[in-house]
Amino acid sequence: MAPPGLLLATGQVLPVSSVHRLARTSTLVRIVMNADGQVLDMGRKVRLATPAQRRAIYARYATCWIDGCPLPATMCQIDHA
Structure with a gap:
């Protein structure tokens, strides 16, 4: 059984203590x-x-x-792209 943590894309496990530290000091997206x-x-x-x-x-x-759409960009809904 692997120790608790976050499995990274590199295959390494980030310890829970590091995950908690990042959660406190970072902006999560x-x-x-x-x-x-x-x-x-x-x-x-x-x-x-x-x-x-x-x-x-x-x-x-x-x-x-x-x-083919002739509308000027200023008339378009930006978030729909």
């Missing part, structure tokens, strides 16, 4: 992945895109990110 490792959900601290994120998206996309 929930990440949900499918079997292929694709991120399905990363949690969030804020519900909507920040003003800086919006400016970056508007700079990158002049129109909707969907091919």
Whole structure:
């Protein structure tokens, strides 16, 4: 039986005491992945895109990110990508 702890992707076990220390001193982010490792959900601290994120998206996309959609990026729902 393995000692209690968190099994890391490297195969090493992080002791429970280290997990507790990290939980007290870190910002935790929930990440949900499918079997292929694709991120399905990363949690969030804020519900909507920040003003800086919006400016970056508007700079990158002049129109909707969907091919063929003529709407300007400023009229699109950023979180739907």
